[in-house]
Amino acid sequence: MATIVLSFLASNEAHAQLGGLFGGGPKIETVDTSTVAEMLASQRAAEKEAKEAGKPSPAANFVLVDVRSEAEVNVSVIPGAITKREFEQNREKYSGRVVIPYCTVGGRSGAYAKQLAKENVSVKNYKGSILKWIDAELPLVTLDGKPTHRVHTYSDRYKVPSKYEQVTQ
Template sequence: MNFHRMSNQVIPKTRILFFLLCFISGFSWGQSLAYRTLLSGLYDGDFPTIKPEQVTKISDYQILDAREKGEFEVSHIQGAKWVGYDTFSLSNVASLDKSKPVIIYCTVGARSQDIGKKLQQEGFAQVYNLYGGIIHWVNEGKPVVSNGKPTQKVHTYSKTWGIWLEKGERVY
């Protein structure tokens, strides 16, 4: 296999070519296939995900945001409780009902999956990682808020991750 070395990382040339092709071909065709491919490489197949379109009644869930405080303050899902990632502590979730379903999210779902596994280890019965994170949530036309008011702003973690946001205003 041909590899390309970049900042001490070895990346298969085929993967680079795939993402370049998707980028060049335009986001409407390339994004969904490329994004799904990207997410499939990030997610543990044994950890349950839930897609935005499967969330019909948000009040049925305890919603947790595993991004950092500044990302949360830009926007978040209505009713979400900020729990953080680098600053995550089990004391942040001590008041939650372990028998009620939990949806945890971050930008794309990598950080939230990590925190979700910790919740499972602590006895939370139904923990779901929001498939595609807040980016996919907004791309599916679901609302986000800031200070209790609707907003179009979405913190996408970085410009690299921001390319996947089709709807809304990118904030880095």
Template structure:
């Protein structure tokens, strides 16, 4: 009887170990699965920052074609050293002379949109209209839009951390 009690106590633990082992051996997410996860994360960002207006990658593309936008990279320097959206400026550059961009639509971005939403919120509170790129770099890359790095066009992307390692398969992610 004692032997059966031990087996019953250990059985749930063995199930958890087996489940964990199965998870570790799972195939990597497909690009479609990554994009679905990005969308879930974006919806959470939008719930946290309802006062921040967001624009899509497609809308930014139209603004870029007309020359009516400045993109502001709200990420840390170590992330920006890897890659950035062509033509974008750093948040520090923007803040040195925000009046220079008064006639343009200002759109901030980061990895997923949380930090750029925080940035846009602060700028908006200071009287500057700054929008957030919905889904930021992860949406940008899933849309097939280009990135550049120190040596020109690149497929390298700093994704801030493992949680945000959701770039399309063709990208080399760093964190």
């Protein structure tokens, strides 16, 4: 019995040590596709209403950050998103907002969310990320805001709805 208990304790200690290297750290709240879509739609409506009333556009209380590589974001992004580079270069502009990072499926954005949480940034990871976005057949745009149906999926192991053109290179 003592051997089993010692073995259990040793394996838990090793797991705890490795957890700091592989996925440990703060627990990050997630958001889903419908929540992200609702947040973006609400912000667009508030901006439209302000413009029609001749008032300045209200600042969103969140910022959607695409943490994918330059090659990936050069194909398309979720409308309203900014790149990780843009966020990092202008962090003070987004101070006080909830940062919602996304990537292809949520792994890279989850790691970035943990990094931000350690810096005391309010953050929620978009679990499922751009693949869940296109599964819902929601729109994509190029970095200059033009509508597109192209999506970079990082790997050809992912399948996309027929409405989209998959890019992996």
